Amino acid sequence: MNLVASSSVSWKSNSNNSDRVEKNEFPAGLRVLVVDDDPTCLRILEKMLRNCHYEVTKSNRAEIALSMLRENRNGFDIVISDVHMPDMDGFKLLEHVGLEMDLPVIMMSADDSKDVVMKGVTHGACDYLIKPVRIEALKNIWQHVIRKKKHEWKDKDFEQSTIVEDGDQHQKPPEDVDYSSSANEGNWKSSKRRKEEEDETEERDDTSTLKKPRVVWSVELHQQFVQAVNQLGIDKAVPKKILELMNVPGLTRENVASHLQKYRLYLRRLSGVSQHQNGLNDSFMGHPEAAYGTMTSFSGLELQALAATGQLPAQSLATFQAAALGRSATKSAISMPLVDQRNLFSFENPKLRYPEGQQQLNNSNKQINLLHGIPTTMEPKQLADLHQSSQSFVAMNMQGNARMQQNNALLMHMSQQQQKQPSRGQMLNESSNGQVSQPPLSMPQPLSSNGIPAAILSRNGIVDNVRGPVYNPVSPASSMVDFSLNQTTELQNSFPLVSSNSGMSTLTSKRLLPEEVNSDIKGSRGFPVGYDIFEELHQQKSQDWGIQNVGSAFGASDHSGIPGTLDVSPSMLVQQGISSMKKNGQNGNSPMGGPQLNLFSGGNLLTVKAEQLPDTSYQSNLFLEQFGQDDLMSAILKQQESVFLLLICIL
Amino acid sequence: MESQKKRQAAYMKKNLLDQGYLDEQFAHLEELQDDANPNFVEEVVKSFYTDSARFIRNIEVALENGPYDFTKLDNMMYQFKGSSSSIGARRVKRQCSMFQECCNAKNIEGCRNTFQGVKQEYATLKTKLETYFQMEK
Numbered sequence: 001m002n003l004v005a006s007s008s009v010s011w012k013s014n015s016n017n018s019d020r021v022e023k024n025e026f027p028a029g030l031r032v033l034v035v036d037d038d039p040t041c042l043r044i045l046e047k048m049l050r051n052c053h054y055e056v057t058k059s060n061r062a063e064i065a066l067s068m069l070r071e072n073r074n075g076f077d078i079v080i081s082d083v084h085m086p087d088m089d090g091f092k093l094l095e096h097v098g099l100e101m102d103l104p105v106i107m108m109s110a111d112d113s114k115d116v117v118m119k120g121v122t123h124g125a126c127d128y129l130i131k132p133v134r135i136e137a138l139k140n141i142w143q144h145v146i147r148k149k150k151h152e153w154k155d156k157d158f159e160q161s162t163i164v165e166d167g168d169q170h171q172k173p174p175e176d177v178d179y180s181s182s183a184n185e186g187n188w189k190s191s192k193r194r195k196e197e198e199d200e201t202e203e204r205d206d207t208s209t210l211k212k213p214r215v216v217w218s219v220e221l222h223q224q225f226v227q228a229v230n231q232l233g234i235d236k237a238v239p240k241k242i243l244e245l246m247n248v249p250g251l252t253r254e255n256v257a258s259h260l261q262k263y264r265l266y267l268r269r270l271s272g273v274s275q276h277q278n279g280l281n282d283s284f285m286g287h288p289e290a291a292y293g294t295m296t297s298f299s300g301l302e303l304q305a306l307a308a309t310g311q312l313p314a315q316s317l318a319t320f321q322a323a324a325l326g327r328s329a330t331k332s333a334i335s336m337p338l339v340d341q342r343n344l345f346s347f348e349n350p351k352l353r354y355p356e357g358q359q360q361l362n363n364s365n366k367q368i369n370l371l372h373g374i375p376t377t378m379e380p381k382q383l384a385d386l387h388q389s390s391q392s393f394v395a396m397n398m399q400g401n402a403r404m405q406q407n408n409a410l411l412m413h414m415s416q417q418q419q420k421q422p423s424r425g426q427m428l429n430e431s432s433n434g435q436v437s438q439p440p441l442s443m444p445q446p447l448s449s450n451g452i453p454a455a456i457l458s459r460n461g462i463v464d465n466v467r468g469p470v471y472n473p474v475s476p477a478s479s480m481v482d483f484s485l486n487q488t489t490e491l492q493n494s495f496p497l498v499s500s501n502s503g504m505s506t507l508t509s510k511r512l513l514p515e516e517v518n519s520d521i522k523g524s525r526g527f528p529v530g531y532d533i534f535e536e537l538h539q540q541k542s543q544d545w546g547i548q549n550v551g552s553a554f555g556a557s558d559h560s561g562i563p564g565t566l567d568v569s570p571s572m573l574v575q576q577g578i579s580s581m582k583k584n585g586q587n588g589n590s591p592m593g594g595p596q597l598n599l600f601s602g603g604n605l606l607t608v609k610a611e612q613l614p615d616t617s618y619q620s621n622l623f624l625e626q627f628g629q630d631d632l633m634s635a636i637l638k639q640q641e642s643v644f645l646l647l648i649c650i651l
Numbered sequence: 652m653e654s655q656k657k658r659q660a661a662y663m664k665k666n667l668l669d670q671g672y673l674d675e676q677f678a679h680l681e682e683l684q685d686d687a688n689p690n691f692v693e694e695v696v697k698s699f700y701t702d703s704a705r706f707i708r709n710i711e712v713a714l715e716n717g718p719y720d721f722t723k724l725d726n727m728m729y730q731f732k733g734s735s736s737s738i739g740a741r742r743v744k745r746q747c748s749m750f751q752e753c754c755n756a757k758n759i760e761g762c763r764n765t766f767q768g769v770k771q772e773y774a775t776l777k778t779k780l781e782t783y784f785q786m787e788k
Contacts, residue, residue, distance in 0.1 A: 038730065040698045041737045047683050047691060084729065110733040132676045132737045135683065 027142035028053035031075060035065040035093065036082040036108070041131065045080070048135040062088035069101050076103060077145045080129075080138075083109035083116065091123045098124045099265055102152075104144040108133055217259055224248065225259060234267070660786035667783065672776050677739030693784050699738050703773060706731035714763055724762060725754040731769075742772045 032054045036042040042058050049056040057076070059065040062085050069076060079097050083090035094105045107120040110131040120128040126144040129137050217225070228245035229237040239257035246256070667673045677692075684691040710727050713720070732747035746769040753761030 038702065038734050038737070040695060040702055040734050043695055043698055044680065044683075044737055047688065047695075051683055051685075084726075084733075110729070110736060131733055132739070134679060 027145075030054045030142050030145065031057070031077045032080060032141070033057045033059065033065055033069065033076045033078070034080045035059050035062055035085070035090075037061070037085040037087070038082070041082070045133060045138075048133070048138050051135060052139050054138075061085075062090070062093045066093060066096055069097060069103070073101055076101075078104045078106065078141055080106045080108060080141070083107050083111065083120070091119060094120075094123045094125055096269060099269065102148075104148045106141060106144065221246075221248065221251075222259075225256070225263070229260070229263070234264075656786055656788075660783060663779075663783050663786060667779060671741050672779060674739045674741040676736065680738065693787075696738055696780055696784075699734060699740075700777065702734050703731065706734070707770060707773070710766060714759075714766060717759075719757075719759050719762075721754045721757050721762075725751050728754065728769075735773075740773075740776055743769060743776060746772050 030052075032049050034042065034045050034049065034056060035058075036045065037060050039060060042060055046056050046058045057068065059068065062081070065079070065081070066088075069079070079093075081090045081093050085093075090107055090109075094107065097103050097105050104126040105124070106127040106129060107125040108129040108131055109116060112130045117128050126148065127141070224246045225242065228242040231245060232238075232241050237260065239253045239260055242260065243251060243253050243256045664673075668675075668678070680692050680695060688694075706727060710724065710731070713724055713727065728747050728750050732744055732751070735743040735747060746765060750762055750765040750769055753759075753765050
């Protein structure tokens with residue numbers, strides 16, 4: 001439904017930032033999902049939003065809207081919904097969106113009675129509009145996106161740093177980027193080391209004060225958790241016992257407690273969501289939508305990552321991959337910090353770690369790699385937070401570019417996903433199916449499917465933003481970082497990270513993947529594009545460096561897969577660089593064994609602190625989307641860049 | 652010729668606004684219209700007619716026989732009212748509110764009467780708008 005074209009056009013012309021043309025359009029290009037059962041109202045709203053130069057997707061059914069959101073986690077920046085709808089109460093939708101995707105939601109109604117408005121407040125709506133809505137009221141909705149991101153970002157502290165440090169001990173940086181495998185650990189470590197070397201530890205220092213070790217709830221870890229819960233019985237499952245049963249070193253009772261909380265919410269949600277019931281239960285794998293609950297984060301990316309490492313069970317891997325491809329690993333991707341030896345958070349997860357956002361995570365493949373370095377002991381929540389904060393952070397950095405928002409969305413999603421997503425796998429499947437279709441870029445086979453969920457990048461917007469301050473601690477991004485390292489060529493296409501949708505102003509409309517791009521989609525397209533964005537963003541040429549890294553990240557397991565087509569230029573590198581930043585400084589080299597962010601191939605921006613990126617992988621993924629087309633790519637890269645930067649920062 | 656038509660259209664619109672058939676929401680819709688969507692308002696209004704026909708039909712059925720579910724009637728009218736307000740159909744909207752008050756009072760006769768009022772206002776508006784759009788073309 002969106003008219004990407006129009007929005008992109010207007011987007012460009014809207015530039016008001018002096019910063020970069022690509023990024024200037026903010027808030028133009030803001031990806032809005034509007035839900036209202038009244039067709040007349042919906043039509044009017046759509047026109048108004050278009051006139052505000054936003055990218056609009058409309059739906060007259062809440063269930064459809066929810067599935068769109070789930071499929072494309074990073075594909076939207078904000079949701080506007082009517083209160084009274086026949087198929088689902090608007091407040092219920094609000095709850096779902098808040099839990100699963102953590103996007104800002106604006107409620108609307110002709111009813112302005114205090115109790116209804118209050119209900120909106122208590123359910124977490126970020127605003128309440130009285131109908132008939134005027135265009136003036138819609139012009140400023142972007143503030144909610146920024147605010148949310150900012151808020152999340154702040155919360156997140158830089159746990160990444162902390163984690164990174166922790167992770168160091170466990171991992172040994174494998175020089176070859178093979179995130180999927182245990183090498184991840186090594187990567188992480190090496191990147192971490194690099195980080196230190198590069199003296200980009202400021203963030204780390206900062207974070208050390210905050211220190212909240214973040215656990216990345218990788219697919220595997222989550223499975224263990226679910227098993228423990230099932231064993232104990234959901235009623236009797238108390239964090240202490242679960243922890244004992246899981247027997248995961250480094251995992252704390254608090255980690256489990258917060259994860260349990262999310263899981264419960266997720267289950268509750270599942271039971272309430274008829275459509276997506278598929279398999280909610282424990283594994284993400286199965287149900288794309290339903291599962292989205294807590295485990296969402298383990299979306300495809302995770303699967304892929306896991307698969308890559310061989311750790312994922314075949315089945316889950318398959319689902320995840322599919323999902324990952326389809327969906328942006330947003331959900332899980334982010335949460336997965338690099339895995340430490342245990343593989344708790346193995347790279348596999350990186351994919352998952354991607355924010356739930358839309359599509360961004362699709363590129364989870366890519367992300368996974370990135371996550372390698374991240375210590376596993378992060379609390380899922382934290383991770384999620386990280387993601388979110390990264391997102392917000394990224395967004396913030398980006399100067400509020402629209403892209404940022406997207407990125408943030410990505411990140412946010414990622415974080416969210418981490419925890420949620422049981423069905424992520426499926427989601428990924430679904431999304432990946434769509435996406436897999438094939439991006440022109442060849443996606444590395446191992447990754448299973450196309451590309452890494454554009455999700456990661458889905459937030460195209462972010463990418464743009466990223467360009468700026470490169471580093472926004474995008475924590476989840478760290479995972480991304482990894483991926484870049486290994487595979488120089490691999491991932492190129494696979495990164496769907498950059499969700500084509502959103503942000504990337506040019507990209508989105510362009511559709512990252514030639515075929516798949518649709519305005520809404522943000523990033524779900526398999527992988528690819530992500531790299532492009534970076535390219536633009538950084539103007540660096542790290543090129544293959546970047547891409548490769550990305551590729552590696554995704555493929556985790558096997559880098560060979562990624563077709564070099566993706567030319568992820570500097571931007572990509574940026575992401576990667578982020579992880580490896582520490583060291584690399586400039587991309588160029590890809591030994592990314594560890595998470596390196598060679599982000600700045602050109603030596604610019606992305607000198608994100610590698611450390612932070614344990615999860616950035618996911619972020620990188622985001623950017624990695626490959627847009628079939630050059631222009632898209634560049635646009636995407638740009639966006640990604642911004643996002644990436646954000647991610648980096650987060651990390 | 653054209654300018655005369657335009658003048659007539661403008662005049663008619665002013666009347667509609669003055670007489671309260673339409674309110675400023677309608678004017679806002681016209682502002683949204685642009686070259687890319689030159690018939691936006693007309694399209695929206697057509698969509699409104701379609702929705703309205705459905706609402707009216709449903710309410711009519713619900714008013715036929717008891718037992719009367721006033722909550723349901725109220726909800727249906729609420730939707731129709733929302734739709735009307737979105738295009739600025741002020742008088743229709745007012746009638747809808749009156750109907751809702753009767754629902755709250757559980758006054759079935761009142762509901763029937765006000766519902767007649769709703770249908771009449773709707774029919775009147777529809778006719779006037781059709782004329783208006785003709786003039787605009």
